[in-house]
Amino acid sequence: MNKSVQRHVTIQIHASEEAALMDLLNFMYSNSLPRTTPPDLLDVLMAADKFEVASCMRYCSRLLRNLPMTCESALLYLDLPSTISMGDTVQPLTDAAKKFLATRFKDLSKFQEEVLNLPLAGITAVLSSDNLQVASEDAVYDFVLKWARTHYSKLEERREILSTHLLRFIRFPCMSCRKLKKVLGCNDFDTEIASKVVLDALFFKAEAPYRQRSLMAEEANTSSRRFVERAYKYRPVKVIEFESPRLQCIVYLDLTQGECAQLFPAGRVYSQAFHLGGQGFFLSAHCNMDQQSSFHCFGLFLGMQEKGSVAFAVDYEFASRTKPSEEFVSKYKGNYTFTGGKAVGYRNLFSVPWSAFMDNDSPYFINGILHLRAELTIKQ
Known part of the structure; x- marks a missing residue:
């Protein structure tokens, strides 16, 4: 075996890499770095990756995570080459950057312009969050299209970026059927891809609840979040529509x-819009005072979105699953002629005070869920 007599090693680097390489050499001898600003640490991190100095990569990653995060620094971390950002030593840093952006811009309606200006790495970090505060998944879809059209004016480029990077962040099963129909006619998507995501979403919606839970459980340990509802400002509903013998819909x-x-004591939660006879309606659940203002109780109301001046005469019925049968039991029936922007309902749907409604032994919560049903029929 020949013993090496080589004493000198020559490496070639770009002039821009010199400072980072000197810092890397300093670290190898002193286990410290003279400069610790984010840009300097990133340069050393790149050099450490190039020369496979794993201990320095871990050191830089830890220092960067301990520095105050800003939008600018988070985007810098996410802009690292994938060979570095996906490595075990740097993954915690990129995860922290994604979490920072998702938290910073979680209210999409409030920061719409800022998010619209984010690069691809930033927008995907925001869209991946379950805690994204947005009106509905329909709004997420609209925003993704707006972002893509803003950043990619050429149709082919836009289609490519949507199909390869952004489509998986839109939770199509959580979108309304009306919006899913628009997906099929959207020119920004490849026809085959659009058909697949819409059909998958519709099949999921058509499944029985136990089957939906099973599908969600199957993907629980994967990166897919398509079945997971976000922090929607308007609660999703399931709608069954009938056109004959009368226009009717059943809303869950x-x-x-x-x-x-x-x-x-005085909050409200609204459902996503649903449609009957071409007109948009919504449900709203309230904590309010009863008719005599003597105690708090649960109220349920039906409203019509403001649109035009057409009057709709509607028969409606509210029901709730109730123990022990766990079947839907009718709680209130009524009829009303809507003229737009109006709401009607019952202030004390269950005819009990709020405390009894919320009690642990309440017959209205089944496995922690209140199941409500509204049946609407347009009077001829």
Whole structure:
């Protein structure tokens, strides 16, 4: 075996890499770095990756995580080459950057312009969050299209970026059927891809609740979040529509016991819009005082969105699943002629005070869920 007699090693670097390389050499001898600003640490991190100095990569990553995070620094971290950002030593840093952006811009309606100006890495970090505060998944879809059209004016480029990077962040099963129909006709998507995501979403919506839970459980340990509802400002509903013998729809709205608890003492929660006879309606659940203003109670109301001046005469019925049968039991019936922007309902749907409604032994919460049903029929 020949013993090496080589004493000198020559490496070639770009002039821009010199400072980072000197800092890397300093670290190898002193286990410290003379400069610790985010840009300097990133340069050393890149050099450490190039020369496979894992201990320095871990050191830089830890220092960067301990520095105050800003939008600018978070985007810098997410802009690292994938060979670095996905490595075990740097992954915690990129995860922290994604979490920072998702938290910073979680109220999409409030920061719409700022998020619209984010680069691709930033927008995907925001869209990946379950805690994104947005009116509905329909609004997420509209925003993604707006972002893509803003940043990619050429149709082919836009289609490519949507299909390869952004489509998986839109939770199509949580979108309304009316919006899903628009997806099929959207020119920004490849026809085959659009058909697949819409069909998958519709099949999920058509599944029985136990089957939906099973599908969600199957993907619980994957990166996919398509079945997970975000922090929607308007609660999703499931709607069954009939065109004959009369225009009719049955609307299902589920609220958790925690969501109901947050309504006290004077809160409201609104459903996403649903349509009957071409007109938009919504449900709203309230914590309000009873008719005599003597105690708090749970109220449910039906409203019509403001649109035009057409009057709609509607028969409606509210029902709730109730123990022990766990079947839907009618709670209130009525009829009303809507003229737009109006709401009608019952202030004390269950005819009990709020405390009895929310009690642990309440017959209205089944496994922590309040199951509500509204049946609407347009009077001929």
